[in-house]
Amino acid sequence: MNDFMLGAAVRVQSELLSYGGGTVTEATPPRIVGSVRDGVSKFAGYLTGNANLKLALQVLGGCIIFICVGLLAARKWWPTTPIGRAMQDQGGGKVFWCLAAIVLGVILIAPDQVAPFIAAIPAYLVQIVLDILDKIFNFSTAA
Helix, strand or coil: HHHHHHHHHHHHHHHHHHHHHHCCCCCCCCCHHHHHHHHHHHHHHHHHHHHHHHHHHHHHHHHHHHHHHHHHHHHHHHHCCCHHHHCCCCCCCHHHHHHHHHHHHHHCHHHHHHHHHHHHHHHHHHHHHHHHHHHHHHHHCCC
């Protein structure tokens, strides 16, 4: 190594030491799962803070679950009734929508416990995509 390169390396090292005590922070993909959970928990806290609204949500969630379980029971055990025939139409996705409504009913009954978990599932998927893009494009070592 010649003297010019050694002098340049020493100058760069002294400049780095003058910025924040010698540490350089790297850019990394954001960690979004915790933020999503915290935000949804805060929103659920607003909803359940009012006792009347909490009771109304619980009653609504219970009614939704009761109706959907009744529709699924009609599909299974009374397929000759008009509701049973309507629930058995192929390609309509009625069972999927009943299951989605049951999940909604559970969220309405206990939003503090269930909603942050449900909201974190797509956040995990987005986080995985961000991590993959970080590995492909090397965002964490970009200047």
